[in-house]
Every structure is written in C-alpha cells, then in structure tokens.
Amino acid sequence: MKRRVVIIGGGVAGMQTALRLHAAGIGSVILEKDSATGGKLRDWHKLFPTFTPASEVLDPLRRAVGAAGIEVRTGAEVVGLDGRGAVLADGTRIDGDAVVVATGFTLFDARIKEEYGYGIYDNVLTSADVERMLNEGTLSMKNGDRPRRIAFLHCVGSRDEKVCQRHCSRVCCVTGVKQAMELKERFPEADVFNFYMDIRMFGSGYEEMYREAQVRHNVHFVRGRISEAAPTIDGRIQIKAEDTLTGRPLRMSVDMLILLVGMRANDDNRRLADSASLTLAPSGFVQPADPFLHSVESGAEGIFCVGTVTAPKNVGETLAEAAAAADAVADYLKNR
Amino acid sequence: MAAINWGYGISKPRAIDIDRNNLRRSDEILHEMPELQSCIGCGSCTAVCTAGNLTEFNFRKVHTLVRRGEYEGAYELMNRCMLCGKCRLVCPRGINTRGVVMLIKRKLGDF
Amino acid sequence: MNRRNWTDYQKEIADDRYYYARSCIRQNFFPGSERAFLNILHDDLGRDVLDDPLHTSCTGIGYHSDIVPLETIMTVVARQFSLMNDAGYENFISSCITSFGVYTEILSTWEEFPETEERTRENLFKATGREFRKPKSLAHTSDIVFHFRERIAELAQRRLVNVETGEPLRVVEHIGCHYAKIFPKSGIGGSEFPYVLAGMIESWGGECVDYPERRHCCGFGFRNYLVQANRGYSIANSHKKLESMAPYKPDFIVANCPGCAMFLDKWQYAIAEMEGTTYGQGGRGIPVLTYEEMAGLVLGYDPWELGMQMHQVDVEPLLDKMGVAYDPAAKYLGRNGKFIGQPDTAVVNCCDAIYDIKQ
Structure with a gap:
C-alpha cells in the first residue's frame, strides 16, 4: 500500500x-x-x-x-x-x-529593540536586509553613498531577557563575521567594527573564518554591546558601548549599523x-x-x-x- | 569680576571617542602586524607577565587601547615590559607579543 | 525622524476630575508653571482639578538621598491617596517626575508584593487613623497637557513658529528619567522615543530636534548634585547634552521634569562661568521652558505671569521670535506690582542690558 x-x-x-x-x-x-x-x-x-x-x-x-x-x-x-x-x-x-x-x-523583529532605531533611522539595517540587498546588488547607504564606517551588532533578539529571547540563536555570530568580510570586500575603504557579547564559532571552519576576518580583513572586534543608536547632525548614526576589555565607555559615529537579528x-x-x-x-x-x-x-x-x-x-x-x-x-x- | 570658586569642575568624559581619536598610528601598527587583530582578550599574556604581576602594566589592555587610538601613556607602560617572552609562549592566537611591544614603542615613542 | 512607534505605547488618561499633587521644587525654580497648569485646565479647558493644600511632599528627594526609608515613603504616598479619597477624586496627577516615578513604582511594588501594601495600610492607620483606596488612574501632568494638546491647538493664540521667517521653531524636548525609564509602558511613546512633549510640539507647530544625546540624563540624580564633591559629574551630563544639541541651533528646550528644567537652565550659567562656553543664538543661552510655560505662551498668557522672569537664561529672544508681546518694564514686578529684585547681569542673562528696566 x-x-x-x-x-x-x-x-x-x-x-x-x-x-x-x-x-x-x-x-x-x-x-x-x-x-x-x-x-x-x-x-x-x-x-x-x-x-x-x-x-x-x-x-x-x-x-x-x-x-x-x-x-x-x-x-x-x-x-x-x-x-x-x-x-x-x-x-x-x-x-x-x-x-x-x-x-x-521567525526572524526577530529588530524594531522591538527600539534603542537601535531600526525603522526610524536610515542606514540601520538587519542582517536579513543585508542579504537581500547583496542579492539585489543594492547594498549602500540610503542616499547611495558608500559607507566609510560600518558597525555590526551581535545578539539582537538573542540572549536577551528584555525581549523574552533567552536562547542563543547560534548562527548570527558567524553571519556577522561573514557579512563583515563581504562588506569589507565590497567597501574596502570602510572600517568595520563588530560589537559582540561572546563570539560563538561552533561550526567547522567558523573559527578559521573569524580569524581571517580579523587578520586578513582587519575587522575590529569590540567586546561590548551597543546601548543605543542616535542620529548625528550629518545624518550618520552615533553608537555607544562599553569596550569591556579596556573597561572604558566607547562611542563613535558610523554610516551603517547592521543588527544581527536572532532566530525566534x-x-x-x-x-x-x-x-x-x-x-x-x-x-x-x-x-x-x-x-x-x-x-x-x-x-x-x-x-x-x-x-x-x-x-x-x-x-x-x-x-x-x-x-x-x-x-x-x-x-x-x-x-x- | 573675581573668578567664582565652585569647589568642583566639569568632569571630563571617560569615553573612548573613536571619532575624535586619530587612528592613523593604530592603522599603521595593525598594517605591520595584522595578527594583533586576532587577539581574543583571553588575558593569558597578562596572567604570565613578569611586569604585570608587580606593576599596573597590563599588556592586553594597553594594546587594546592603542588599537582604539588611545596612545597616551602606552609608550611608558610598554617600557615596563622585561621582554622575557613568556607571553608569547602562552598566546593561543600565536601573536608575536614581544614584537607588539617593540612595534608600539617604535610607533608611539613621541606620545 | 519617523516616530510612528510612539503609538505602541498608550495609556488611559482620565478626561476630567483630577487630584493634583504639586512638586517640592518647581515653585522655587519655575514658580508660575503649576499655577499656569491649574489655570489652563480650569479656565481654558473647563476641567475640574483639586489643588489640595493638605497634601505633602512625596518625600522623593529624601528617599533618593537615602534619608527616607521605603516604608516611610510608602506611608506618605498612602496618605496622599487617602486625602484624594476624602476629597472624592479618583484620578491622581503629579506635577513632578520624581513623584510620578515614586507613585508608579510604589503602586507596582504593592501589586507585586501585596504584603508591602498591607504593611503600608497598617502604618498609615497607626500613624494617622486613615485608610485609603488606590487611584483609578495615575498620570503625570505632562500627560494631561498631552491629552488636551489638540484642544489647546484649537484655542491657540500663537504657534511655535518663528514669526519673522514663518519656519517652525526647533525644539529640544527633554524627558525626565523617571517618566518612562522605570516603566516604559507608563509613558506615552515609551522610554526610547517618548512622545509626550514631542506630541505637544508637533501639534502646536514646532519641530522636534533629535540629537545624539537626546536620551541622556540631565545629571540631576539627587545625591549626585546634593553633594558638592559629586557635582562635577552631575554638571558634566548637562554639559554633554548642551554640547550635543548646540549644532542643531535649537530655539528652546522644553522639559517635563522639575530637576531637568532647572539643571539645563541654571547650568548654562555655571558652564559659562567655568569654561566660558555659551550656547544658543548669539551666545545668549538656550531658553529652557516647562511644558506649562510652552502651553501658556501658545494660549496667549503673559510671560511674566507664567513666571518666565525667574529663568536663568533670558527668554526675551524666544518671545520676540514667537511674536509674544511683553512689557520689559514689568519683568521684575511681582503680581502686586512690587519690585521683586533683579539678578546681576551675567553671560547668559544679559537681556536686561538691552531691556534694562532702570533706564
């Protein structure tokens, strides 16, 4: 039968x-x-x-x-x-x-983390937006300019009691490393900073990829979670974090802030x-x-x-x- | 009008301001020694550091600050290093830590 | 800025019959604001508000300075509610952000830990023989003005518009931390993009300025500014905000917290004296208004009746921009026409050099 x-x-x-x-x-x-x-x-x-x-x-x-x-x-x-x-x-x-x-x-809705201004400030994107824009060949700032400084934020909607997502989404860390490398290749003149709580490279070849992003692509990894994003007068985005490895608050303005949204x-x-x-x-x-x-x-x-x-x-x-x-x-x- | 004695002043911000810091020296250092970027902040270097156990010298912290464009005092702190080489033995990322000390001293001698 | 998300945060705001709790410090620093609120509610909007002389300080200043214990402040708050019950009101409104934070926090604590409410009831009864019912609604007075913003816009005598250029005035809105940072849901628009003042500004023709340090605290913080040794980092917060907003050339700042309005205003003088930095048009300072003063100007109240002569930073340049008629000679005359004294001319307080009543 x-x-x-x-x-x-x-x-x-x-x-x-x-x-x-x-x-x-x-x-x-x-x-x-x-x-x-x-x-x-x-x-x-x-x-x-x-x-x-x-x-x-x-x-x-x-x-x-x-x-x-x-x-x-x-x-x-x-x-x-x-x-x-x-x-x-x-x-x-x-x-x-x-x-x-x-x-x-379901992809975590980044608008829930209001402090990052997704949906409010131009040039705050999610990792999913970046994939789509890379597919369409449209990745750039809203006004079409090439970004000179890009920040990635890990763990948006993961390991976060405040949004009822306590679990680790696992794949966002390596996605952040991958996209940092892709953006660095697309915009070699840009400085790329990844803000992370922990870097969890669980898969085969991931740690090697992380190291390559650091050494070959000069991606800056800052251990600290961005606390908020705000607009600057010239249309950029100011971000704040703690550089926990130096114990000092850190701030900078960026042209593009990419939120690595979790899986919920x-x-x-x-x-x-x-x-x-x-x-x-x-x-x-x-x-x-x-x-x-x-x-x-x-x-x-x-x-x-x-x-x-x-x-x-x-x-x-x-x-x-x-x-x-x-x-x-x-x-x-x-x-x- | 005589200056007012307020008994306090406006505290200076403690934040590392990447917009204000000049990252040129930092970029040069990383260009000459890209492996320094692979530091994962494990602290092994500082744990074994001869100088760090007796002074406030913290190799990991100093080179991290230098990478953020915070150069002030880095040269003097790097002078604490006894170049014993223990840190290089333990670094899990294989960073030439003694080389980092020499490089930072060479690049930031005038800070 | 796209602030559409403010609509995610709504709260019930009563439409009438309010029991009004005053602030301890506002009557010193912005003495006309609470009167203006009562007048606007009563005369312009035809609402019933009880300004009850029996109520006391919520003791928030003492509480936040580690002088008043939690049990005591809970009992004081319970007494305010009991007075409200006696007067036959159910909608409690507070003029002070610290008090608002104290009330929201205590109501929530009683909800989460009912034994603390029971204990408060015992304490209140032992101390005063009183009992109490909790309010049906709790709001900050800026919530009330927000609630009536469209009606105020209909009654407006003038708008937040530069009469010379026809451009909207550029306004920095500053929200007291304890308005929504304790419970985002207790504030209109939540804690990150509060809309309570922005809504008024937009309804009355102005334009909000979103600047990098918009969400930063003014640095008031009670024990911080109360102790001289801590004031350096207290003032540094206002300094940081002023530095951050200055490039946007705001026409004025509006705040909904007694401490913030006072700090952002008075520290401009201290900063000018300490390091010679002045902000605002021509270095004459950025005027700092309360939302009642803003509403009062829009409704056509006289600026001196609103108490605006008590500001550190002179408001005349703003009044001129808005086309507000005022009598310079009456600036330092009190309600009975008596001279109330005049501050020395200072860097951010120099309009009298132009409009000197002695001349």
Whole structure:
C-alpha cells in the first residue's frame, strides 16, 4: 500500500525530508504557506563558511523535488495537526500516515529593540536586509553613498531577557563575521567594527573564518554591546558601548549599523503544539522527545519535527537532520 | 569680576571617542602586524607577565587601547615590559607579543 | 525622524476630575508653571482639578538621598491617596517626575508584593487613623497637557513658529528619567522615543530636534548634585547634552521634569562661568521652558505671569521670535506690582542690558 507523509513547511528542511522519503519509496505532500518553496533561504545571499551562494543549495533541492514529482501545495497554511494529517486555514484536511513539522523559525523583529532605531533611522539595517540587498546588488547607504564606517551588532533578539529571547540563536555570530568580510570586500575603504557579547564559532571552519576576518580583513572586534543608536547632525548614526576589555565607555559615529537579528520561535508554534499535544521548550521552539536518541521525534504518535522548528540551526545541520527525520519516519511506517 | 570658586569642575568624559581619536598610528601598527587583530582578550599574556604581576602594566589592555587610538601613556607602560617572552609562549592566537611591544614603542615613542 | 512607534505605547488618561499633587521644587525654580497648569485646565479647558493644600511632599528627594526609608515613603504616598479619597477624586496627577516615578513604582511594588501594601495600610492607620483606596488612574501632568494638546491647538493664540521667517521653531524636548525609564509602558511613546512633549510640539507647530544625546540624563540624580564633591559629574551630563544639541541651533528646550528644567537652565550659567562656553543664538543661552510655560505662551498668557522672569537664561529672544508681546518694564514686578529684585547681569542673562528696566 502506498504510504503518504504530510510535511508542513517547504523550506530546506521540508524539501530534504521529502526527497529522502522519496528515495526510500515513501510519498509525501509538502504544505507551504508562502507562494513558493525555499523558506528564508530564498532571500539569502551566501552561506557561511564557504560563501556558497544560497541558490546553489536551494535550486538543486527544488529541481529534485520537481523531478521526483513530489506534491507541493503552496499558499497552504496549517492551523492544526495530528499524527494522521493536518488541517488548513480554509478547513481542508490533508490526510497522511505520518506528519513532519518543518515550519522553521521567525526572524526577530529588530524594531522591538527600539534603542537601535531600526525603522526610524536610515542606514540601520538587519542582517536579513543585508542579504537581500547583496542579492539585489543594492547594498549602500540610503542616499547611495558608500559607507566609510560600518558597525555590526551581535545578539539582537538573542540572549536577551528584555525581549523574552533567552536562547542563543547560534548562527548570527558567524553571519556577522561573514557579512563583515563581504562588506569589507565590497567597501574596502570602510572600517568595520563588530560589537559582540561572546563570539560563538561552533561550526567547522567558523573559527578559521573569524580569524581571517580579523587578520586578513582587519575587522575590529569590540567586546561590548551597543546601548543605543542616535542620529548625528550629518545624518550618520552615533553608537555607544562599553569596550569591556579596556573597561572604558566607547562611542563613535558610523554610516551603517547592521543588527544581527536572532532566530525566534514561530508565534503559531503554540497553536500547533496545542492541537497535537506537542511540547514546547521555554524558548517557544518545539521540544523533541529527547535530544539524543529521539531528536526528530516529537513525542506524539506519528508526528516528527525537523530543522529550526526545534532550535536555531544552520543549513547544513538542517539538511543532515532531514535525512535523520526521513529515516525515523520510514522506521515508524514500517513498524505500524 | 573675581573668578567664582565652585569647589568642583566639569568632569571630563571617560569615553573612548573613536571619532575624535586619530587612528592613523593604530592603522599603521595593525598594517605591520595584522595578527594583533586576532587577539581574543583571553588575558593569558597578562596572567604570565613578569611586569604585570608587580606593576599596573597590563599588556592586553594597553594594546587594546592603542588599537582604539588611545596612545597616551602606552609608550611608558610598554617600557615596563622585561621582554622575557613568556607571553608569547602562552598566546593561543600565536601573536608575536614581544614584537607588539617593540612595534608600539617604535610607533608611539613621541606620545 | 519617523516616530510612528510612539503609538505602541498608550495609556488611559482620565478626561476630567483630577487630584493634583504639586512638586517640592518647581515653585522655587519655575514658580508660575503649576499655577499656569491649574489655570489652563480650569479656565481654558473647563476641567475640574483639586489643588489640595493638605497634601505633602512625596518625600522623593529624601528617599533618593537615602534619608527616607521605603516604608516611610510608602506611608506618605498612602496618605496622599487617602486625602484624594476624602476629597472624592479618583484620578491622581503629579506635577513632578520624581513623584510620578515614586507613585508608579510604589503602586507596582504593592501589586507585586501585596504584603508591602498591607504593611503600608497598617502604618498609615497607626500613624494617622486613615485608610485609603488606590487611584483609578495615575498620570503625570505632562500627560494631561498631552491629552488636551489638540484642544489647546484649537484655542491657540500663537504657534511655535518663528514669526519673522514663518519656519517652525526647533525644539529640544527633554524627558525626565523617571517618566518612562522605570516603566516604559507608563509613558506615552515609551522610554526610547517618548512622545509626550514631542506630541505637544508637533501639534502646536514646532519641530522636534533629535540629537545624539537626546536620551541622556540631565545629571540631576539627587545625591549626585546634593553633594558638592559629586557635582562635577552631575554638571558634566548637562554639559554633554548642551554640547550635543548646540549644532542643531535649537530655539528652546522644553522639559517635563522639575530637576531637568532647572539643571539645563541654571547650568548654562555655571558652564559659562567655568569654561566660558555659551550656547544658543548669539551666545545668549538656550531658553529652557516647562511644558506649562510652552502651553501658556501658545494660549496667549503673559510671560511674566507664567513666571518666565525667574529663568536663568533670558527668554526675551524666544518671545520676540514667537511674536509674544511683553512689557520689559514689568519683568521684575511681582503680581502686586512690587519690585521683586533683579539678578546681576551675567553671560547668559544679559537681556536686561538691552531691556534694562532702570533706564
């Protein structure tokens, strides 16, 4: 009998899971709430630490999904689920033999950290804006000028009690290093300063990349968190921080302030979790059955989870986890 | 009118003001020794420092201040260094710390 | 500046029937402002405000100087509420930012730690035989003026516009720290982009200046300026703000806190004497107004009735810009026409050299 798995979310996690299931002879349907698959990666420029264009990951996945004839329903927002399918916003029920939750994360809204003036001052950007502008080839100051001094601020919406985001989003540190290098290449005459609380280079090649940014690109790393951004009379942005390694307050004006926004749990995780008795971690991400032997099982019968719906992850980890999820789903279907 | 004795003055700002500091010497130092930028502030150099254990000389702090354009007093403090080389043995980033001492003294002799 | 986000922070502001708590120091430094507030509310806006002579200091100055213990200030605050209950009012409004901070903080403490409220009730009863109900609403008086800003704009005799150029006046708004830095939600516009004064300025035709040190504290801080040894860094804060705003050539500063208005005004004299630096047009200082004075000028009140002759920095250049008619000879005549004394001419207080009433 032909088995069908309902996969919620058509980002890299959902697509890779569908492809691995297909390889194991199991059919699936991908429910994507946007108008196209690809998730956040669609707006991303290059991936750390290799500077691989995001399209070089995304395009092969999309092509393979097409070639495998995997059913994709776009504009399909899921409002409820159980181990035998999902319910869409329009009330339609999509039935299956198992469900994979691959709904990803939400980018932290930098406007909430009002002191940084995002949405208020020109030339305060987020890391996501930078990726989009690099893709469009439009990265410059609002007036079209080339920036002479750029500051990055790490941990915007991460490790911050004040905005109810206590967790570390992990990938922003290395994104800050990557973008510092990209900007330095684009604007070699600019001084680049990264303001950080801790630098967490957890992945293979990341520490080397950090060192390269320091030594080869002369990126200045200042251990201290920017306290506020304010406009200067010549349209620049004044920032203040403590240079904690010298124990002195520090201030400077910059042409561009880039906020490295964190990954936070989707608002509708609560609704989905309630509909299917899933457990949420205090951070709001879905909590897997256990972090070791059942990291892709939700703990609820027939429901699996993969990718950043359970925690901040990079693309490589997500793709690898998708293979693990497909494997767990296949096991589950075989034993039923 | 006689000057008023206020009993206090306007405190000077303590902040490192990157806009006001002249970073030219700092840039020259980093250009000659880019590896200095790779300092991660672990403090190993200062922990083992012969001079730093007996005087207020803090090698890590002084070179960090120099990188921010705060040159005043750096030369005199670097003179405390006994060039024993222990700091270079421990630096996890492999920075030629003795070279940094000599470079800063050479560049900032007139500060 | 795009300040749209102020609308994220709204609070209920009562529309009428206020119990008014005065400030300890405003009547010395800006003596006409509280009177002007009562007149504007009563005469121009037809509102009922009780100016109750029975209430006391909230003891915030003592509290912030480590003289008055927390239990004591809570009991004093409870007594103010009890007086309000007696008078039949429910909407408590405070003229002072420190008091406003004290009231918000104490109400919140009672909410979070109900045993402290119980203890306060016991203390109040033991000391005075009184009981109290908490207010239905609590607001700062700048919130009230903000609440009526559009009505004031309708009644306006003049706007915050330079009558010679037709350009909006450039205004620096300064918000007292304890207005919204303790509880951002207790202030209109929150703590980073407060809108309480900016809203008045915009409604009355002026233009707000956003300068690098806009959010910086004036340096008042009670124990800091109270102790002479600490005054150096206290004044340095106002100095920093004045240095930061000067390039924007503001026409005046408006503040909603007694201490800030006093500091930003009087320190201009001290800075001029200490280091010879003067700010403002022609080095004659940047006038510092209270929001009641600003509202009063807009509504056509006489500047001397508003008490503006008590400022350190002369306001005449601003009055001229706004096209406010005033009698220079009446500047130092009190309400009964009696000469109230005149300060010596100083660097930022030199309009009398031009408008000397003795001549």
